[in-house]
Amino acid sequence: MAKLPVPVSQIVAEFGPTLNDEPVGGWRGRGEPDKLVKTHCCFCGQQCGIQLKVRDNRVIGFEPWEEFPFNKGKLCPKGVKRYMQNNHPDRLLAPLKRVEGKGFVPIQWEEAFSTTVREIQRVQSQYGKDAVAFLSGVSLTNEKSYLAGKFARLALQTKELDYNGRLCMVSAGAGNKKAFGVDRAANYWDDILLADVILCTGTNVAECSPITTDYIWRARDRGAKLIMIDPRVTPMVRTCDLHLPIRPGTDSALMTAILRVLIEEGFVNEEFVREHTNGWEETRQVALETSLEEASRICGVHVDDIVKAGRMWGAAKTSFLLHARGIEHQVKGVDNVLSCINIVLATGRIGRPGCGYGTITGQGNGQGGREHGHKCDQLPGNREIENPEHRAYICGVWGIEDSELPHAGHTAQEIMNMIHEGEIKALISICFNPLVSLPDSNFTREALSRLEHFTAIDFFLSETAHHADIVMAGSLHEEEEGTSTSAEGRVIRIRQAVTPPGDAKTDTSILLELARRLGRGQYFQFESSEDIFNELRVASKGGTADYYGITYDRIEKEMGVFWPCPEIGHPGTPRLFEDLQFSKPGGRAVFNPTPYRPPAEETDEEYPVILTTGRVVSQYLSGTQTRRLGGLVELCPEPYVEIHPSLASEHGIADGDWMTVESRRGRVTLRAKVVTTIRPDTVFIPYHWPGKKSANNLTGRFLDPVSKIPEFKRSVVRIRKAEGAGPQED
Amino acid sequence: MSERRLYIDPSRCIGCNACVEACSECETHAGFSMIHLETIQRGDTVQTTPVVCMHCDDPACAAVCPADAIKRTPDGAVQTSLKPRCIGCSNCVFACPFGVPKYHAGYDQMMKCDLCYDRTSVGKKPMCATVCPSQAILYGTPEEIAQGRRGTPINEFVFGGTTVRTKVSLMMPHGTDRLDVKRSAIVRKSDLIQLARVQSE
Numbered sequence: 001m002a003k004l005p006v007p008v009s010q011i012v013a014e015f016g017p018t019l020n021d022e023p024v025g026g027w028r029g030r031g032e033p034d035k036l037v038k039t040h041c042c043f044c045g046q047q048c049g050i051q052l053k054v055r056d057n058r059v060i061g062f063e064p065w066e067e068f069p070f071n072k073g074k075l076c077p078k079g080v081k082r083y084m085q086n087n088h089p090d091r092l093l094a095p096l097k098r099v100e101g102k103g104f105v106p107i108q109w110e111e112a113f114s115t116t117v118r119e120i121q122r123v124q125s126q127y128g129k130d131a132v133a134f135l136s137g138v139s140l141t142n143e144k145s146y147l148a149g150k151f152a153r154l155a156l157q158t159k160e161l162d163y164n165g166r167l168c169m170v171s172a173g174a175g176n177k178k179a180f181g182v183d184r185a186a187n188y189w190d191d192i193l194l195a196d197v198i199l200c201t202g203t204n205v206a207e208c209s210p211i212t213t214d215y216i217w218r219a220r221d222r223g224a225k226l227i228m229i230d231p232r233v234t235p236m237v238r239t240c241d242l243h244l245p246i247r248p249g250t251d252s253a254l255m256t257a258i259l260r261v262l263i264e265e266g267f268v269n270e271e272f273v274r275e276h277t278n279g280w281e282e283t284r285q286v287a288l289e290t291s292l293e294e295a296s297r298i299c300g301v302h303v304d305d306i307v308k309a310g311r312m313w314g315a316a317k318t319s320f321l322l323h324a325r326g327i328e329h330q331v332k333g334v335d336n337v338l339s340c341i342n343i344v345l346a347t348g349r350i351g352r353p354g355c356g357y358g359t360i361t362g363q364g365n366g367q368g369g370r371e372h373g374h375k376c377d378q379l380p381g382n383r384e385i386e387n388p389e390h391r392a393y394i395c396g397v398w399g400i401e402d403s404e405l406p407h408a409g410h411t412a413q414e415i416m417n418m419i420h421e422g423e424i425k426a427l428i429s430i431c432f433n434p435l436v437s438l439p440d441s442n443f444t445r446e447a448l449s450r451l452e453h454f455t456a457i458d459f460f461l462s463e464t465a466h467h468a469d470i471v472m473a474g475s476l477h478e479e480e481e482g483t484s485t486s487a488e489g490r491v492i493r494i495r496q497a498v499t500p501p502g503d504a505k506t507d508t509s510i511l512l513e514l515a516r517r518l519g520r521g522q523y524f525q526f527e528s529s530e531d532i533f534n535e536l537r538v539a540s541k542g543g544t545a546d547y548y549g550i551t552y553d554r555i556e557k558e559m560g561v562f563w564p565c566p567e568i569g570h571p572g573t574p575r576l577f578e579d580l581q582f583s584k585p586g587g588r589a590v591f592n593p594t595p596y597r598p599p600a601e602e603t604d605e606e607y608p609v610i611l612t613t614g615r616v617v618s619q620y621l622s623g624t625q626t627r628r629l630g631g632l633v634e635l636c637p638e639p640y641v642e643i644h645p646s647l648a649s650e651h652g653i654a655d656g657d658w659m660t661v662e663s664r665r666g667r668v669t670l671r672a673k674v675v676t677t678i679r680p681d682t683v684f685i686p687y688h689w690p691g692k693k694s695a696n697n698l699t700g701r702f703l704d705p706v707s708k709i710p711e712f713k714r715s716v717v718r719i720r721k722a723e724g725a726g727p728q729e730d
Numbered sequence: 731m732s733e734r735r736l737y738i739d740p741s742r743c744i745g746c747n748a749c750v751e752a753c754s755e756c757e758t759h760a761g762f763s764m765i766h767l768e769t770i771q772r773g774d775t776v777q778t779t780p781v782v783c784m785h786c787d788d789p790a791c792a793a794v795c796p797a798d799a800i801k802r803t804p805d806g807a808v809q810t811s812l813k814p815r816c817i818g819c820s821n822c823v824f825a826c827p828f829g830v831p832k833y834h835a836g837y838d839q840m841m842k843c844d845l846c847y848d849r850t851s852v853g854k855k856p857m858c859a860t861v862c863p864s865q866a867i868l869y870g871t872p873e874e875i876a877q878g879r880r881g882t883p884i885n886e887f888v889f890g891g892t893t894v895r896t897k898v899s900l901m902m903p904h905g906t907d908r909l910d911v912k913r914s915a916i917v918r919k920s921d922l923i924q925l926a927r928v929q930s931e
């Protein structure tokens with residue numbers, strides 16, 4: 001029974017989001033802190049260092065941590081307000097159960113655990129082990145990510161395990177593995193400072209990775225040129241040297257055209273290509289097959305600007321290419337990533353100071369979380385689940401037979417599809433709010449309502465958890481010890497500033513207790529987060545993401561250690577590929593041709609407008625945390641539709657008017673923000689809101705064939721002026 | 731090394747409001763930000779800029795205060811009004827050429843940026859300059875600015891013939907030595923000129 005027990009409005013009235021505007025005790029009454037805890041922000045992949053002020057086991061404020069090398073005290077508004085969660089009125093303080101007609105009522109832990117275990121065992125004996133799925137997320141620490149993977153595979157004994165990074169890093173990860181054999185930004189951010197040209201594509205750097213803007217500016221102050229590829233004029237686009245306002249969903253065509261310019265104008269580093277790569281000839285052929293005019297027509301970018309971009313990139317001595325979800329959230333997300341890597345490899349600018357490449361991780365622990373085994377096809381250390389040697393190694397670490405280790409399961413969206421189809425009957429989730437974050441929300445809602453059993457582990461009652469039978473009150477980032485890995489590949493220490501409030505438990509202790517009750521406690525003998533990390537170190541040893549030489553002690557002393565770090569004495573690896581040895585056959589990096597493939601949906605008479613979605617600086621992902629923080633909500637209280645005046649005027653829409661945006665999947669009615677800073681053929685909606693305001697009512701379940709990432713960045717819609725907001729409840 | 735000063739560089743501003751949120755965390759004026767963020771003309775641009783007290787050498791706010799409630803420290807920081815003296819008349823609010831002071835009804839006094847006197851007097855940076863992700867607000871020495879930044883700092887502003895000199899500087903393009911604030915026509919500029927070109931073909 002995973003239907004809502006009472007209407008949404010009643011759940012919201014009790015569990016929020018309510019806004020927390022003031023710290024505990026009120027602005028005047030918070031008093032002096034007992035201690036300052038050096039830890040990190042939880043709200044993006046940059047993982048800024050921050051100090052939390054703690055008094056009487058409550059987080060009461062923050063102080064910048066100026067010694068931490070990455071951000072040196074800098075924070076975006078999310079970082080400033082992140083401390084307000086631990087004392088939040090919506091914070092879950094006890095486990096809950098669904099009661100039809102009443103909502104969610106507090107229960108004892110005994111009942112929460114025994115109900116969950118009984119239901120899992122019932123479903124598994126009736127339908128088989130794989131009828132239970134586990135969905136996880138990478139706002140979790142490395143320890144919890146590792147534990148989630150091991151828990152699903154050994155305690156639940158299901159192969160159906162995946163994570164919310166499926167909506168985040170998987171295209172980049174797959175592309176990086178194809179080209180380099182290792183899934184990490186190739187450089188630490190200090191190399192940005194030394195780059196002569198910086199190319200950012202599909203990344204609203206200013207709003208999604210704000211600290212990175214200072215790195216880029218410091219390079220620009222030295223004279224570096226900045227190329228931005230984006231359908232919108234974002235804050236970094238505003239001042240850049242060259243803006244290519246690309247049509248959403250066409251990126252590989254543009255990058256392949258730039259590669260063609262590099263070839264035709266003699267900018268290819270022939271020696272590097274010959275000595276250190278494979279696959280060039282075919283890639284070169286494909287690049288020469290499409291004319292610049294054709295690429296210009298596909299991408300909506302002027303030919304001259306393509307040539308300019310090629311020359312700027314080609315002529316530079318050092319360069320840094322950064323990309324993010326804009327190119328990755330597409331049915332050709334992996335191709336787009338490869339098309340970027342191709343221009344990096346063609347010019348041979350990698351593995352040296354100032355020569356860099358990387359994807360900008362979106363989620364807090366998007367980097368570390370994906371390496372350690374809650375991705376359906378991966379084992380710890382970035383190992384492949386279907387590789388016999390990799391399996392054997394992990395079976396050794398875990399003390400099991402190969403037959404006991406499940407094989408690859410399905411990806412997050414596929415798991416939701418299987419729930420919808422009735423193939424998966426029960427779900428345990430932690431740190432994932434698919435009802436807001438997956439595409440096609442109406443489908444997701446329907447799927448959730450078909451579950452026979454759903455246990456959610458959460459610290460706030462997320463929209464997805466509204467559908468749960470049992471909610472287990474888990475822990476916030478600041479309530480448990482651990483580590484995470486930043487966008488740069490720097491492994492850092494997350495500190496427990498306070499213990500979980502009320503009867504809430506740490507996520508770790510919840511998973512350990514469930515494992516014990518499932519009769520699998522022998523595999524989960526951990527006394528502390530550090531114990532888990534120490535097993536993770538061994539499990540990652542010899543993998544590409546090798547953490548063996550990283551210890552809690554070292555991280556603290558060195559303010560982070562970059563993986564790979566195979567031995568205790570190893571200094572860590574801020575810059576990959578310095579020896580030009582790639583983790584591919586022959587030590588050679590691989591070019592991958594990217595012949596153009598169209599997006600899943602083309603515009604037509606019925607749906608003539610392109611929709612793209614993204615973030616705002618004051619909100620994080622599905623908003624389950626940040627929609628509760630008053631200061632942040634005030635900065636952007638509601639989603640809106642960015643629309644160009646020429647398109648708006650065709651529909652009689654003025655700035656601030658209500659407008660309806662409709663796709664084949666659903667519709668939203670929001671206010672128009674009429675701006676010249678977007679392409680006239682495209683509208684933009686930020687995606688952090690649920691229900692009737694959710695941009696994901698519009699997006700489709702179209703997946704990249706390799707990474708299985710959904711095409712969030714390109715849907716087709718029709719628009720019209722609306723009279724008002726219409727009914728807002730689901 | 732010379733004394734550190736505050737520099738505002740609007741070209742770097744990303745409009746994130748970190749400065750505003752962090753300022754309002756300060757114990758002395760909790761819940762109320764002394765810095766604000768101006769959105770220039772959102773229809774045409776994403777330009778924003780932080781506005782802090784410029785700490786004038788000869789502050790108009792202090793000059794027009796009938797209660798002598800606004801003091802300047804020996805090192806040039808113009809303070810928030812003295813609570814016992816401020817009569818809430820808001821003369822300062824109207825007199826400031828930069829639009830900085832605000833009367834706060836809750837506190838019943840004029841409050842404005844005092845350059846985080848509590849932080850700067852013990853060698854720390856002001857809070858806004860510490861957190862600013864893009865370092866559009868920078869606290870540093872003139873030498874750091876000369877070596878590290880591509881613009882020129884100016885601290886001389888002309889308002890209708892009156893010259894105002896300030897402790898805080900504004901980063902402007904090279905070759906600028908002062909800012910002459912005139913009423914001038916607002917230029918509407920589409921940032922997507924390139925796109926218009928593509929479409930006209």
Ligand code: SF4
Pocket residue numbers: 041042043044045046047048074075076077078079080209210211
């Ligand atoms: S959200 Fe990112 S940029 Fe903002 S403070 Fe947190 S880690 Fe830093």
